Each structure stands twice: as structure tokens, then as C-alpha cells.
Amino acid sequence: MRAGDDDELRKRLLASPKETIEQELGVTMAEDHEIHVHEETAAATHIVLPPRNRYTREERDEARTGASSLAFLRKTMYDPAPPLRPPGDGAGRVPGSDAGAEVLAEAARDSIRRGLDFLESTIDEQGAWHCIRFNVADPKVPRHFERPPFISAFCALALESSREAKARSICAATRAYLVDTIEYPGFWRYYRHLPQDLDSTTLCSLVIGTHPWVLLGRNIPRMLANRDGDGRFMTWMLEGDEPDVVSRFRIEADPVVNANVIAYLGDCPETSDAQRWLEALIAEGNLKDASKWYPDEIAICYAVARAVRRVTPAMDRLRPVLADRVLGLRDEQGGFGNVLQTAQAVSALSDAGCLERTDVKRQLRSILSAQREDGSWPELLAFGDQTLKFGAVGQIGHGSEAVTTAFCIEALERLAAFLRT
Numbered sequence: 001m002r003a004g005d006d007d008e009l010r011k012r013l014l015a016s017p018k019e020t021i022e023q024e025l026g027v028t029m030a031e032d033h034e035i036h037v038h039e040e041t042a043a044a045t046h047i048v049l050p051p052r053n054r055y056t057r058e059e060r061d062e063a064r065t066g067a068s069s070l071a072f073l074r075k076t077m078y079d080p081a082p083p084l085r086p087p088g089d090g091a092g093r094v095p096g097s098d099a100g101a102e103v104l105a106e107a108a109r110d111s112i113r114r115g116l117d118f119l120e121s122t123i124d125e126q127g128a129w130h131c132i133r134f135n136v137a138d139p140k141v142p143r144h145f146e147r148p149p150f151i152s153a154f155c156a157l158a159l160e161s162s163r164e165a166k167a168r169s170i171c172a173a174t175r176a177y178l179v180d181t182i183e184y185p186g187f188w189r190y191y192r193h194l195p196q197d198l199d200s201t202t203l204c205s206l207v208i209g210t211h212p213w214v215l216l217g218r219n220i221p222r223m224l225a226n227r228d229g230d231g232r233f234m235t236w237m238l239e240g241d242e243p244d245v246v247s248r249f250r251i252e253a254d255p256v257v258n259a260n261v262i263a264y265l266g267d268c269p270e271t272s273d274a275q276r277w278l279e280a281l282i283a284e285g286n287l288k289d290a291s292k293w294y295p296d297e298i299a300i301c302y303a304v305a306r307a308v309r310r311v312t313p314a315m316d317r318l319r320p321v322l323a324d325r326v327l328g329l330r331d332e333q334g335g336f337g338n339v340l341q342t343a344q345a346v347s348a349l350s351d352a353g354c355l356e357r358t359d360v361k362r363q364l365r366s367i368l369s370a371q372r373e374d375g376s377w378p379e380l381l382a383f384g385d386q387t388l389k390f391g392a393v394g395q396i397g398h399g400s401e402a403v404t405t406a407f408c409i410e411a412l413e414r415l416a417a418f419l420r421t
Contacts, residue, residue, distance in 0.1 A: 013037045027210045030179070035212065051184045055192065081132045081143035084379055085401070088372030094365055101419040104364055108416040111368055115409045116166040118375030119159075122402045126180065127173030129155050129402055132379065136395040146398075148190045149181045153203035154382075155406035157306070158347075160207075161413045171207075178204045179211055186211070186219030187237065196237040198226060199293070202260040223261070224270050228253055231273025233261045235293075255281055256294050256303040263307040267314035275315065278304055283321050294383050295397075298336060301326050302344040305351035323354035334359055339370040340380040340404045343411035350414040364415045367408050377404040 003010045012020040018035040022028055029035075038046040053060070093111065095103050123129060128147040135141035156174040159167050181188060181204075188200040201223070205214045213219065226234050232253035258274045265271050281287055282304065287297045294300055305322055308315045326348050330336055336345040346363050349355045371377055382404070384397035 010039075014039060021212075021215075025215065027215060029210050029212060029215070033212065054183050059192075081134075081145045083143070084134075084139070087370065087378045088376075093371065094368045101361075104361060105416040105419040107368060108364060108412040108419075111371055112162060112164060112409050112412050112416075113166070114375035115371070115377070115405045115412075116162070116164055116170070116375075119170060119402055119405055119409075120166060123170055123173060127170075127175070127177035128152055129174065129406075131382075131398050131400045131403060134397050134399075136381065136384065136397040146191075148200070149178055149188045149204050150190050150200040151398075151403070152177055153188075153200070153207045155403055156207050157203060158406040158410040161347075161410045163413070167409070175208050178208050182208075182211065182213065184213070184218075185222075186213040187222075194236075197235050197257075198223065198233055198237065198261055199235060199254070199257045201237075202257075202264040205264050206260075220265065223265070227270075227273075230277065231270075232277055233258050233274055252292065253277075254293055255287070255290050255300050259300075259303040259307040262315075263303075263310045267311050275311075278307075279315075279318055282318065282325055285325070287325065292385055295381050296337070296341065298326065298329055298341045298345050298348070299383065301329075302348045305348035309351040319352040319354065323349055323352045323357055326352070327357060330358075334362060335366060336363075338380055339367055339377055340382065340399075340407055342366050343404075343407040346411040347407070347414055350411075350418070355414065355418050360415055360418055364412065364419075367411055367415075371408070375405070376401040377408045380404050382407075 003013055009020070009024075014037055017037040018029060018033075021035060038048075040046055093107065095107050099107075124147070128149075129152040130145050130147050131151040133144045133146050152174045156171050156178075159171055162168075178188075183189070183196065186201070186205060187196040188204045189196045190200055201219065205219065208214060222237065223233070226237055228234055230253075235252060235254050235257050255278055258278060262271045262274055262278070267275070281290055282301075287300050291300055294303070301322060304318070305326075308318050308322060326336075326345050329345065336342045342363060346355070346358070346367075349358055367377075379401045380399050381397045382399040384399075385395070
């Protein structure tokens with residue numbers, strides 16, 4: 001640590017620890033977060049106790065035992081979730097076919113603002129985004145609201161691309177919610193009856209990067225220890241007395257999870273094997289069915305493209321081949337599927353620096369035409385385990401109008417910016 005040899009820095013840390021750390025690292029931490037620096041001597045030793053566990057022993061035991069019957073899971077949900085609404089028809093908000101780039105960009109800006117109005121009405125008072133847990137195979141299975149931290153981080157990262165003040169306000173509220181759900185020393189879990197996982201942890205860490213636990217990398221050693229023999233990062237953090245409901249069938253290296261870890265940790269020796277694995281999957285065209293948690297290749301490419309953008313220049317060589325994979329997923333009419341897939345494809349191409357390789361005006365029109373009058377886009381499958389059947393429960397999917405809307409806003413921001421260049 002530099003303060004060991006730098007007397008001036010040591011004095012500043014002791015006198016004004018928070019201000020000194022902010023100045024040295026070029027960050028701004030939350031106003032209500034305190035930083036204390038202690039100086040040990042040969043005659044005085046300081047022992048720092050970690051925070052108390054967020055959950056009591058009884059609550060942790062309840063989570064483990066309740067998982068077997070799904071009783072505990074149901075207690076974490078918010079019922080009833082509304083029925084699936086049919087897609088809307090926003091064709092009246094799409095400019096005519098002869099509209100120029102500036103008119104289309106303005107239409108995108110109007111659409112973004114209406115989308116943000118809708119999102120503002122759906123984010124709860126704590127800053128949490130709501131998602132819906134549903135059965136992909138059987139629509140008769142009851143639908144449940146849920147609000148795991150992952151959902152909020154997943155959407156906030158998409159919304160961070162917006163320059164609108166309302167988007168910044170929503171993201172600020174989301175960061176406060178994620179801070180309120182963090183577990184020492186910087187981990188998150190999807191449900192309380194599940195172990196901590198790297199998918200939730202990396203996305204949440206990216207959103208609240210200035211929280212001291214994240215800023216100082218306190219979660220990194222345990223994260224690095226969670227790799228397999230090939231250097232790939234495993235999804236679940238199965239340690240100590242954590243719930244083990246997933247251990248029988250869910251110890252796997254997922255490409256999206258690894259992309260998110262790389263986006264968080266950056267280019268370092270510890271992520272090099274994971275980078276090479278992702279590059280091979282993409283270069284060799286092996287993305288189909290490579291993820292158990294994300295439904296299609298576009299969703300995988302979207303996550304990898306985010307890592308490419310954040311870990312530059314180390315992963316720049318992947319940009320053209322990644323764009324080739326995305327463009328290869330178009331149908332005969334040049335579309336990418338539903339509006340969520342279209343939005344993620346657009347953002348992936350933008351992150352790869354290859355947005356000019358698609359018909360920008362066509363993709364923008366496609367997204368505009370799917371928006372409802374209330375500013376929302378339809379609920380679609382965003383992620384979920386499509387390989388495991390839990391008896392009568394069946395295949396589980398997750399998505400919501402708010403989730404789709406966040407990704408459509410991200411894509412429209414990218415398209416509007418491109419049209420104005």
C-alpha cells in the first residue's frame with residue numbers, strides 16, 4: 001500500500017480519509033458512507049469485525065429448508081402478477097418512409113422520453129425494478145412478481161446509455177437499492193434461498209462501482225477462487241453454510257456470466273483463460289445452446305459486446321467476428337426477431353463499433369413500431385433456465401415490460417446518436 005512509504009498520503013488518509021480516497025482514485029462515494037482509517041503501532045493492534053450477516057441464523061436456515069418445497073420461494077414473490085398484455089401498435093408514432101435521419105432521431109428521442117415516463121411509474125419507492133417469473137411451456141401456471149437485485153442491475157446498465165435526466169434519476173435510485181441489498185464483502189444473490197452468484201454480483205458491482213467494498217476490490221479474491229480447472233468462472237458461490245439447492249445440477253461455466261466477470265474485472269491474467277474461451281466460442285460459431293440462462297445467441301452476444309466495450313483494447317480483436325455473428329442471426333427480411341432481440345442486437349453492434357453494418361433506419365423503425373401508447377414495450381423472455389424441468393413447475397422464464405423497455409431505450413439512444421453523426 002502506497003501509504004506505507006508516502007508520509008504525506010498517510011497524513012491525509014488519517015485526517016480526511018474519504019476525501020483523500022476520492023481524490024486519489026478519482027471517484028465520488030455516497031455522501032452517507034463513512035470511511036475510517038486506523039493506524040496500528042507496535043503497541044496497538046486493531047481488529048476489524050466484518051458486518052453482521054444480513055440474515056439471521058433462523059432466516060438462513062429457513063431459506064435452505066424451504067427451498068425443497070418452493071414454499072420459501074413463494075414467500076419472496078409479489079402476487080398476483082398481471083396477465084400478459086398483447087403487443088401494442090405504435091405505428092402512428094413512426095415517421096413516414098421518406099423521413100430523414102434528423103426526423104428519425106427526434107422520433108427516437110420522443111420514444112425514449114415516453115419509455116422513461118413508463119419506467120418511472122414502475123420502479124418502486126426503494127428503487128427496485130420488478131420482473132415477472134412465468135412458465136414458458138404452460139401459461140396457466142401462476143405468474144409472480146419478483147425484484148431480485150439482478151433485475152435492477154441488468155436494466156440499470158442498459159439505461160445508463162441514456163442522456164436523459166429522468167434516466168439518471170432512475171439509475172440513482174437503483175444504485176441506492178443495490179447498496180441496500182449488498183452482502184459483505186460485495187456479493188449478491190438472486191433469491192435468498194439460492195447461493196450468491198457471479199451473474200448478480202458482477203452486474204451489481206458494475207452499477208455501484210464507487211461503493212468502497214467494490215471500489216477496493218474486497219469481493220475479488222473470492223471471485224477469482226471461483227474458477228474451474230480451465231480458468232472459467234463458475235456461476236454459483238458454493239461456500240460455507242450457504243444454501244446448496246443448486247449444487248446437484250448447476251455448477252457450470254456460462255458464457256454470459258464469464259463475459260460479465262470480464263467486464264467487471266477487466267483485462268488481467270486471471271481473466272485471460274475466460275477471454276480465450278469466449279473468443280473461441282464466438283470464432284468457432286458455438287454459441288447456440290452455450291448458455292442455460294439466456295435464451296438465444298443475441299442475448300449472449302449482447303453480454304460479450306459489453307465486455308468488449310469495457311475491456312478495450314484487450315478484446316478489440318473480437319469486434320469484427322462478434323459483429324459477424326450478430327449479423328448472421330438476421331432473418332430474410334433483415335430483422336433480428338422480436339423487439340427485445342432487435343434492441344440487444346443493435347446495442348451489441350454498437351458496442352462492437354459496427355452499427356453501420358446494419359440498416360439503422362430499419363432497426364429504429366422496428367423498435368418504434370412496437371412501443372405502446374403508454375410508453376412501454378411488450379413483456380418478452382429476457383432470461384431463464386430453459387433446460388431444467390422442476391416437476392409440475394416446468395420451464396421458468398423471466399421478463400417484464402419494464403425489462404424490455406430498458407433495452408429498447410438503450411438501443412434507441414445508440415441509433416439516434418448514430419443518425420446524428
